[in-house]
Amino acid sequence: DLWGRVRGGYHAALDDLAAQEQDRRDVLVSLLAEIARNYTDLRGTQLRLQIANKNQVDERDILHLTEVLAKAGLSTERDVAQAKAALAALDATIPTLEASALVSLHRLSVLTGEALTPFATNFNRLPHFPKPRKRWQPGFHRNYWSGGLTFVGPRPKYAQQTSASE
Numbered sequence: 001d002l003w004g005r006v007r008g009g010y011h012a013a014l015d016d017l018a019a020q021e022q023d024r025r026d027v028l029v030s031l032l033a034e035i036a037r038n039y040t041d042l043r044g045t046q047l048r049l050q051i052a053n054k055n056q057v058d059e060r061d062i063l064h065l066t067e068v069l070a071k072a073g074l075s076t077e078r079d080v081a082q083a084k085a086a087l088a089a090l091d092a093t094i095p096t097l098e099a100s101a102l103v104s105l106h107r108l109s110v111l112t113g114e115a116l117t118p119f120a121t122n123f124n125r126l127p128h129f130p131k132p133r134k135r136w137q138p139g140f141h142r143n144y145w146s147g148g149l150t151f152v153g154p155r156p157k158y159a160q161q162t163s164a165s166e
Contacts, residue, residue, distance in 0.1 A: 035111050042104035049097040052090060059087040 063083040069075035109116045 038107045045101040
């Protein structure tokens, strides 16, 4: 190898490997960010659904009290109609919240590759996610082809270009 073609190809292959590892890390960060976003969306929607269900019970009690007061002559039919309208409006929000929770749950199932059960309340144990590999360290590494040690790191020209551009 008179002009260093093989050595240059070897170093280019190492640089390509480092670039592929960085691409893998980028994808992993994006995946984990999407999982976190959908998880917080799901938890927020579940909390809103829980609050809406409690409010629904309260609105039914209010409607019942308003009807009793109207029968006793202490309240008007307008008050009863307002209580019915408030209950109907609340009843209309619950299916939307349930659908939103299912959408977030489906997204989490797709992102994690595991089927998650609808309306599960315990998501503390999510599936195992791959951990990033140890950062690629420049230095002397065992060369399995020749049996000796090889310096692996950025090429001098590339290092000069990056330091000059900064």
